[in-house]
Amino acid sequence: MIPARYAASRFPAKLMQDLSGKPVIVRTYEAAVKTGLFDKVYVVTDSATIYDTIIAEGGEAIMSKKEHDCGSDRIAEAVTEMDVDIIVNVQGDEPFTDRESLAQVIEVFKSDTEKEIDLASLMVRITDEEEINNPNTVKVIVDNRSFALYFSRSPIPYPRAKNDKTVYYKHKGIYAFRKRALMDFQRLPMLQLESTEKIEAIRYLEYGKKIKMVETTVTGIEIDTPEDLEKAQAAWR
Numbered sequence: 001m002i003p004a005r006y007a008a009s010r011f012p013a014k015l016m017q018d019l020s021g022k023p024v025i026v027r028t029y030e031a032a033v034k035t036g037l038f039d040k041v042y043v044v045t046d047s048a049t050i051y052d053t054i055i056a057e058g059g060e061a062i063m064s065k066k067e068h069d070c071g072s073d074r075i076a077e078a079v080t081e082m083d084v085d086i087i088v089n090v091q092g093d094e095p096f097t098d099r100e101s102l103a104q105v106i107e108v109f110k111s112d113t114e115k116e117i118d119l120a121s122l123m124v125r126i127t128d129e130e131e132i133n134n135p136n137t138v139k140v141i142v143d144n145r146s147f148a149l150y151f152s153r154s155p156i157p158y159p160r161a162k163n164d165k166t167v168y169y170k171h172k173g174i175y176a177f178r179k180r181a182l183m184d185f186q187r188l189p190m191l192q193l194e195s196t197e198k199i200e201a202i203r204y205l206e207y208g209k210k211i212k213m214v215e216t217t218v219t220g221i222e223i224d225t226p227e228d229l230e231k232a233q234a235a236w237r
Contacts, residue, residue, distance in 0.1 A: 001078060002028060003071035004092040006047035010136070011225050015050060015092050020236040022057075024223055025050055027095035029059050035099040037106060038088070044078045069190070070200040072175075076186035084179055085109075091173040095232065096220035104214045105176040118181035118209040121148070121201070122216050123169040132168050136224055138199055140171040140213060148211040151199045171201070172216070181209055 004025050008014050015025040022030075025043060032041045043054045043061040046068070054061040068074040071089060079087055086109055090097050101122055108120035123140050131137050135153040142148055150156065151171055159166040185203060194202040204211055221232045
């Protein structure tokens, strides 16, 4: 499932921006299909423009019936009546989505015989100080079993004693859900921490869900700003 809003606070209509001859959302959809990992790939959107664009490209799309605060809510509505076990959420602004990363989050559930894991997601180590301090970069800290402890736009952990050993991880916006966790998310109200940080993954933690984080070295380019689009254009060539 690729949730796709037309509006975006930092970069309006970014999913319809041209990326080497096709809109960003089409490039992301094609990348997800190309992995060959899924029974079905859908774009789920509130925008007739995005819906029509995906259909015109021969893709599959679902029109959201309601306004939603986040991608998880939008996906939950779309899959309510579907007979599925695992749903993977690929962000619409990640046209460089790759098979390796998606396979990593799916594999987590194959080895989870106790069904302890509610969600799986990806993190990548970051060392650039500007990125570490950038509020648009969501950071994550984990326990000794790689379960998420917290997500924040602030640098976490805070290095009280300045040294070069502090490790920072960026949260990549790819999730794999058990359907029951996604259905729970839809009915649970937003609490203070999620409202403060504006990070939907926090809601799962606030209600006791377990998020298994998998480290990846694949970074890609997320298109959050016009400058990101310029980087993507250069990398695509």
